[in-house]
Amino acid sequence: MTLAVDVSGLDKRFGDKHVVQNLSIQVETGRITGFLGPNGSGKTTTLRMLCGLLTPDSGEGEVLGLDFRREAERIKRQTGYMTQKFSLYEDLSIEENLAFVARVYSLPDRRRRVTESLERLGLENRRRQLAGSLSGGWKQRLALAACVMHEPRLLLLDEPTAGVDPKARREFWDEIHALSAEGLTVMVSTHYMDEAERCHDIAYIAYGRMMARGTGDEVIARSGLVTFRAEGPGADRLSRKLADRPGVAMAAPFGSALHVSGTDRAALEAAIAPWRRDPLRWTQVEPTLEDVFIHLMNQSRDNFA
Amino acid sequence: MSGLSLNRIMAVLVKEFTQLTRDRLTYALILAMPIVQLLLFGYAINGDPRNLPTAVLVQDNGTFARSTLGAIRNSGYFDITEVARTTAELDEALALGRVQFAITIPADFTRRVVRGDRATILVEADAADPSATGNAVAALASLPREALRHDLTGPLAARAGAPPPFEVVVHRRYNPEAVTAYNIVPGLLGVILSMTLVMMTSLGVTREYERGTMESLLATPVRPLEVMIGKLAPYVLVGLIQTVFILGLAKLLFGVPMQGGWGALSLGIILFIMGSLALGFLLSTVARTQLQAMQMSFFYMLPSILLSGFMFPYRGMPDWAQAIGALIPVTHFLRVVRGALLKGLGVSDLWPSLGALLVFVLVVVALAMARYRTTLD
Numbered sequence: 001m002t003l004a005v006d007v008s009g010l011d012k013r014f015g016d017k018h019v020v021q022n023l024s025i026q027v028e029t030g031r032i033t034g035f036l037g038p039n040g041s042g043k044t045t046t047l048r049m050l051c052g053l054l055t056p057d058s059g060e061g062e063v064l065g066l067d068f069r070r071e072a073e074r075i076k077r078q079t080g081y082m083t084q085k086f087s088l089y090e091d092l093s094i095e096e097n098l099a100f101v102a103r104v105y106s107l108p109d110r111r112r113r114v115t116e117s118l119e120r121l122g123l124e125n126r127r128r129q130l131a132g133s134l135s136g137g138w139k140q141r142l143a144l145a146a147c148v149m150h151e152p153r154l155l156l157l158d159e160p161t162a163g164v165d166p167k168a169r170r171e172f173w174d175e176i177h178a179l180s181a182e183g184l185t186v187m188v189s190t191h192y193m194d195e196a197e198r199c200h201d202i203a204y205i206a207y208g209r210m211m212a213r214g215t216g217d218e219v220i221a222r223s224g225l226v227t228f229r230a231e232g233p234g235a236d237r238l239s240r241k242l243a244d245r246p247g248v249a250m251a252a253p254f255g256s257a258l259h260v261s262g263t264d265r266a267a268l269e270a271a272i273a274p275w276r277r278d279p280l281r282w283t284q285v286e287p288t289l290e291d292v293f294i295h296l297m298n299q300s301r302d303n304f305a
Numbered sequence: 306m307s308g309l310s311l312n313r314i315m316a317v318l319v320k321e322f323t324q325l326t327r328d329r330l331t332y333a334l335i336l337a338m339p340i341v342q343l344l345l346f347g348y349a350i351n352g353d354p355r356n357l358p359t360a361v362l363v364q365d366n367g368t369f370a371r372s373t374l375g376a377i378r379n380s381g382y383f384d385i386t387e388v389a390r391t392t393a394e395l396d397e398a399l400a401l402g403r404v405q406f407a408i409t410i411p412a413d414f415t416r417r418v419v420r421g422d423r424a425t426i427l428v429e430a431d432a433a434d435p436s437a438t439g440n441a442v443a444a445l446a447s448l449p450r451e452a453l454r455h456d457l458t459g460p461l462a463a464r465a466g467a468p469p470p471f472e473v474v475v476h477r478r479y480n481p482e483a484v485t486a487y488n489i490v491p492g493l494l495g496v497i498l499s500m501t502l503v504m505m506t507s508l509g510v511t512r513e514y515e516r517g518t519m520e521s522l523l524a525t526p527v528r529p530l531e532v533m534i535g536k537l538a539p540y541v542l543v544g545l546i547q548t549v550f551i552l553g554l555a556k557l558l559f560g561v562p563m564q565g566g567w568g569a570l571s572l573g574i575i576l577f578i579m580g581s582l583a584l585g586f587l588l589s590t591v592a593r594t595q596l597q598a599m600q601m602s603f604f605y606m607l608p609s610i611l612l613s614g615f616m617f618p619y620r621g622m623p624d625w626a627q628a629i630g631a632l633i634p635v636t637h638f639l640r641v642v643r644g645a646l647l648k649g650l651g652v653s654d655l656w657p658s659l660g661a662l663l664v665f666v667l668v669v670v671a672l673a674m675a676r677y678r679t680t681l682d
Contacts, residue, residue: 079524
C-alpha cells in the first residue's frame with residue numbers, strides 16, 4: 001500500500017479563526033476519498049493547502065512522495081484541482097479553454113491532447129461554443145476534463161457537483177471511477193450522501209478536526225449508533241417530541257418515516273417506549289451515513305463550538 | 306398600477322447606503338476626489354505662470370543693460386536662473402528646456418541707445434507651450450518705455466519719449482505661430498496611452514479574482530512573471546497601434562511639426578507603454594473588484610492630466626505640485642515627445658526624462674511582482 005497523501009499536524013488560521021486544527025490525513029493511491037463535513041469545517045481550506053493554493057501555518061508530510069511545503073511547484077504539476085465555482089474562462093470557447101490548459105502545463109502534442117479531450121467529453125461538435133453558454137452539468141464535465149488533461153496523479157475536487165442534476169452527477173461519478181480505475185487518486189469534498197456512498201473511503205471533518213475516517217461501513221460501525229425506524233401515520237411528526245428525550249441523540253424524519261438514534265440502546269428504547277404501539281411500527285435498522293454524520297456534527301458542535 | 310411605497314423605497318435606500326459604506330475604497334475616493342480636485346485646481350494650476358526660468362547673455366556691461374535686466378526681473382515673469390557666457394550656452398539652456406526664455410543684450414546696446422540708433426534686445430521664448438510664454442511676452446511690450454526712464458536724464462532726456470529708446474525682438478522658438486495644437490496634440494499621446502493602457506490592464510488580475518478563474522490559474526504551474534508578461538504583451542501592441550494612429554493624425558489633421566528625434570521618441574514610447582502597463586497590473590493586484598480598479602486608474606489619471614504639464618504649464622505650478630508632477634510618468638513622457646517632435650532632441654539630450662521613465666518602470670514592476678500572490682492567502 002502506497003500513500004498518495006500523507007500529511008500530519010496541518011494547521012491554518014485566518015485571523016482569529018482556527019479553520020484547520022492539527023489535521024492529519026492519509027490517502028491510499030488509487031482510491032477515492034470523500035471529504036465530508038458541515039459548511040465551514042475546513043474542507044476547502046485543506047484541499048487548497050494540499051495543492052499549494054494556501055500556505056499552511058504548520059504541518060508536514062508528503063503529497064505524491066514530495067515534501068508538500070517545499071515542493072509545492074512540483075506537486076502542482078502532478079495535481080489536478082477543480083474549484084467549487086466554475087473557473088474556466090466563460091468568454092473562451094470549449095476548445096480554447098482546453099488549449100489554454102494544455103499550454104500552461106506545456107503538454108507536448110497539444111492539438112492531439114485537446115482533440116482527445118473533446119472526444120472523451122463528446123463535445124467535438126460544440127468545440128467552438130463559449131464555455132459560459134454551457135449548462136451546469138456540462139460545465140462540470142468540461143472543468144473535470146481540463147483538470148485531468150495533464151494526466152495528474154492526484155485529483156482534488158471541491159464540491160464538484162453542487163447544483164448539478166442527478167443524471168449529470170451520475171455521469172460525473174462514472175467518470176471519476178473510470179479515472180480512479182486507471183490509478184488516479186481522488187479526494188472529493190461533497191455534501192451529498194449518495195456521493196459519500198460512492199467513495200471508497202470517507203473522511204469526516206468538523207470544525208477543522210478529523211472526526212471519522214474509514215470506509216462507509218467502518219464509519220457506521222465505529223459510530224456505535226443504534227437506530228430505530230418508525231413507520232405509520234404521523235411518524236414523522238414525532239421528531240420534535242422525541243429529540244429532547246434522554247438517550248435520544250437525534251430524531252429525524254425520512255419522508256413519512258422517522259429515524260431515532262442514540263448510542264445507548266437501553267436509554268433509547270426507554271425513550272421511544274411510550275410510542276411503541278399501534279399504529280406505529282418500529283424496527284431496528286442499520287444507521288445510514290447521514291444518521292452518522294448528523295450525529296457527528298451534533299457531537300462536534302457540543303465539543304468545540 | 307399601485308402607488309409608491311415609502312417603505313420599499315427605504316428598504317432599497319438603506320441597503321444601498323450600507324453597501325456603499327462596505328466598500329471602503331469607494332468611500333475613500335468619494336471623500337478624496339473633491340479634496341484632491343480642489344487642491345489641484347485651486348492651488349496648483351496657474352494660467353498665468355510667473356517667475357519663469359530665464360537665461361541671459363549680457364554682452365554689454367553698461368548701465369542701461371543693467372537697468373533693462375532689472376526691469377525685466379521686476380516684471381515678475383522672469384526669474385534669471387542662468388547667466389550664459391556664449392550664444393551656444395544660451396541656445397543649449399533653451400533647447401534642453403532648462404529655461405523658458407533666453408535673453409540677449411548685445412554688445413552695442415548702450416551705444417545705440419545713446420545714439421538713438423535702433424537698439425534692440427533679443428528675447429527667445431520656448432513657445433512649445435504657448436500658454437506658458439504668452440503673458441510673459443505680452444509683459445515685454447511696455448518694457449522699452451519703462452526700463453530706462455530713470456537713466457535717461459539730462460542730455461539724453463529726449464530719448465525717453467517716443468519712439469522708445471530700444472526695441473524688444475521676440476523669437477518664438479519651436480512653435481513660432483504659437484499654435485496650441487502643436488503642444489496639446491503630442492501631449493495627448495501620453496494621456497490617451499495611459500488612459501487606455503492603465504485602465505485596461507488594471508482590470509486584468511482583478512477580473513480573474515472576480516470570476517474565480519484565478520483559483521484555477523494559481524493551481525497550475527504558471528509563475529507570476531509569466532502571468533504578468535503574458536497578460537501585458539497584447540497591450541504593448543495596442544499601445545503601439547494607438548501611437549501610430551495618434552501621431553499620424555497629428556501630422557495629417559494638425560500639421561504638428563516633426564523635427565526628428567525618432568530614437569528618443571521610440572525609446573520614450575516603449576518605456577512609457579511598459580510603465581503604464583506595469584502600473585495597471587499593480588493597481589489590479591491592489592483592487593479587489595473591477596470597479597475599484599477603474600476608480601483607482603481614474604484617480605491616477607487626474608494628476609496625470611492636471612500636473613504633468615499637459616493642460617497647464619508645468620512651470621506655473623508651485624514647487625510642491627511640480628514635485629508631485631515629477632513622480633508621474635506622463636510628465637516625463639510629455640517632455641520626451643515634445644522635445645523630440647518639436648525640437649528634434651535626441652537621446653543624449655533627453656536622458657533625464659528617459660531615465661526617469663526607466664526608473665518608474667523598474668520600481669512599478671518590482672512592486673507589482675511583490676504584490677502578486679501565488680497563493681490565495
